[in-house]
Structures are given as structure tokens and as C-alpha cells.
Amino acid sequence: MAENKTVGGGSLLIAWQLKGKKVLIVGGGEVGAQRIDSLLTTDAHIDLVSPSAGLHPRSKGFLEKYPSRITHIDQEFAFIDGRQTTTAFIDVGTYDMVLTALDDNALSRQIVEVCRAIRVPVNAADIPELCDFYFGGQVRDGPLQIMISTNGNGPRIAALIKDRVKNALTGKEGDALTKVGILRTKLKERAPGVGGDVGRRRMRWMSKLCEQWSLEDFALLNEEAMDQLLDEGWEHNAVPLPVQVVGKRKIGGILEAITTDWVRSLPSFTSFLAGIGFAHIVFRLYQARK
Incomplete structure (x- = not known):
């Protein structure tokens, strides 16, 4: 049996749902600003620990623009003899995720030790061996998110690969996915239920539709076309050709x-x-x- 080169040495790439969760960022410099930018996508609530004097302009901008999403704790995060000496005690155990964005590796290590002791996932910037997870290069287009990870080996290379992936896309993927999401919601309203025969039929019909329609076809859908697709397709257990549903719009565009x-x-x-x-x-x- 040939060796499977994809076994071992990698990470589990997952779409971590952080909506409504609490995330602690220690450090408001350039890297801290990058972490804030990444987290704003997730609808998490962010507590940022950093003295005002150490805030990067982007961090300040985020604080001003999203006051309901980011709480600024204006102080240093420090330890003496393993004990936290911050003015206002920060209970790391109340957070769902902790990120350090510090130049002080020793302090980052102390924070990681505290997190590991209470099983809180932690990422220490620029110290791969202390990270429970990595931040990769990301391509974003509406609901579409593509992550490129080098598993800590070369962040700059990840950025270059990200640019290649982005240039390979048409720019219509996000719009198409949004339309597919709306169509699925409409289908579930017509045929509600989880699992069972109805659930399996929904999955089969959507799978056939996605196999036979292109992204460009989905991007052309509007509310009227979606209803027509469900009337003529789902209700008759068939998959209409794109030209039958969005043909006029497509031909008109051509x-x-x-x-x-x-x-x-x-x-x-x-x-x-x-x-x-x-x-x-x-x-x-x-x-x-x-």
C-alpha cells in the first residue's frame, strides 16, 4: 500500500463558530490589530488588554468604530512570581479563546501556561510551539472563506499563496453562495424537518442542482427565479436547466x-x-x- 503523505504533520482546519463568545487579546500593537480584524468577522465579543500608549492606529480605529464589540482594558498584563499583578484582575477562565500579541515572549509563555492549566485554547503570536491553533492567510468573499495554513512554517508564503488563490477566483463565488443559502432556506420552508425521507430528498435534490448548475447560474438567481426553480424543480422532483430559469437574464447579459x-x-x-x-x-x- 502506497504511503499516504497527507497523514500526520498537519492541523485540523475547522470553521470555528465564535458568535456571542468571549475572546481575550493581550497586546494592541500591529499584530493585535490583525487579530481584531480577523475576529470581527466572527461576531465574537473582544476584550483587548493594552495600555493606550501601546495601541496601534488600526487598533484605535477599531475601538472607535466598534465600541459595542470591543472592550478596551487600559492596563498592562503582568505577572510577579507566577501571580497576575494587573490593576483589574482578568479571569482568563471566563474566556472561550485567548490570543497574545506581545513582543515579550516570557509574558506570552506565562499566559499560555495559565490557559493550558484551565484548558482555554490559546495562540501566542510568533511562538508556533505554544499555539493550540494558527492564523492562516484568508480569502473572503461574502460567505466564502478559504484558509491557507503553512502550520507555522512560513506566514509570508501563506500570504503569497492566498494571492494566487484569490486571483484564480471569478469574483462571483460569494454572490452565488449567498443565493444558494437563500434557496436552501426557501426549500426548508417548503419541506421542513430534520433527517428522515424529506431531509434525504432535500439533500439529493440540492446535490443534483449544484452538480448541474454553474456558479454563474446561481449568481443570476433572484427571488422570482428561486420560486420558479422550486415550483418547476423541487415540486416535480426534477432539476430544470439553467436556461429554463435564468436563461433570459443570462442571454441578456451575454x-x-x-x-x-x-x-x-x-x-x-x-x-x-x-x-x-x-x-x-x-x-x-x-x-x-x-
Whole structure:
């Protein structure tokens, strides 16, 4: 049996749901600002421990823009003889996740030890061996999130790969996924229930639909087209062709693109014809001289 090179040495990539959860960030510098930016996507509540003097401009901007999402605790996070000496005691055990964004590795290690002792997931910036999880490069388009992780080996390389992945996308994926999500909600309203025959039928129908329709087709859906798709498809246990549901919009878009391209090409086309005419005149003059 051939060796499976994907076994071992990797991480479990998961979409961690943090909505309504509490996250502690220690350090408000540049890395702290990056962590805030990442967490705002998740709808978590953030407590930021950092003296005001150490706040990065982006961190200050986030605090001003999202006061209901971020609580600023204006103080140092410090230990003496293993005991926390912060002005206002911070109970790490009340948090669902802790992130350190500090230049002080010794302090980061102390915070990690406290978190590990009470089983709170922790990430220590720039100290891979102390991290329960990593932050990777991320491509985001609406509900679509793609993470690229080098498992702590090369964050800059992850950023370069992220750019390649982003450039390979059409830009319609997020819109298409949003439309699919709305369609699934409508389908569940028509055929409610979890599991059972109805649940399995829903899954089969959606799977066939996703196999036969392109992302561009889904992106063209509107409310009326979704209802038509469910009426003519789901209700008859069939998958209509895209042209039957969004065909007019799609063809219209293609015709518009062709027309626009033709109009844009008029100047160069006119120049081309003029060039042919000029060459013909020169040739006739040359023939007359002979």
C-alpha cells in the first residue's frame, strides 16, 4: 500500500463558530490589530488588554468604530512570581479563546501556561510551539472563506499563496453562495424537518442542482427565479436547466457584453478598414505607373 503523505504533520482546519463568545487579546500593537480584524468577522465579543500608549492606529480605529464589540482594558498584563499583578484582575477562565500579541515572549509563555492549566485554547503570536491553533492567510468573499495554513512554517508564503488563490477566483463565488443559502432556506420552508425521507430528498435534490448548475447560474438567481426553480424543480422532483430559469437574464447579459465589446472595438475596426483602403489606393497607383 502506497504511503499516504497527507497523514500526520498537519492541523485540523475547522470553521470555528465564535458568535456571542468571549475572546481575550493581550497586546494592541500591529499584530493585535490583525487579530481584531480577523475576529470581527466572527461576531465574537473582544476584550483587548493594552495600555493606550501601546495601541496601534488600526487598533484605535477599531475601538472607535466598534465600541459595542470591543472592550478596551487600559492596563498592562503582568505577572510577579507566577501571580497576575494587573490593576483589574482578568479571569482568563471566563474566556472561550485567548490570543497574545506581545513582543515579550516570557509574558506570552506565562499566559499560555495559565490557559493550558484551565484548558482555554490559546495562540501566542510568533511562538508556533505554544499555539493550540494558527492564523492562516484568508480569502473572503461574502460567505466564502478559504484558509491557507503553512502550520507555522512560513506566514509570508501563506500570504503569497492566498494571492494566487484569490486571483484564480471569478469574483462571483460569494454572490452565488449567498443565493444558494437563500434557496436552501426557501426549500426548508417548503419541506421542513430534520433527517428522515424529506431531509434525504432535500439533500439529493440540492446535490443534483449544484452538480448541474454553474456558479454563474446561481449568481443570476433572484427571488422570482428561486420560486420558479422550486415550483418547476423541487415540486416535480426534477432539476430544470439553467436556461429554463435564468436563461433570459443570462442571454441578456451575454448580448450586452457582446454589444459593449463591439462598440468599444469600433475605433480600431474603422482604422483597420481605413488601412485596407489606403493600401488598395497605393497598389492601384503602383499598377498605373507600370
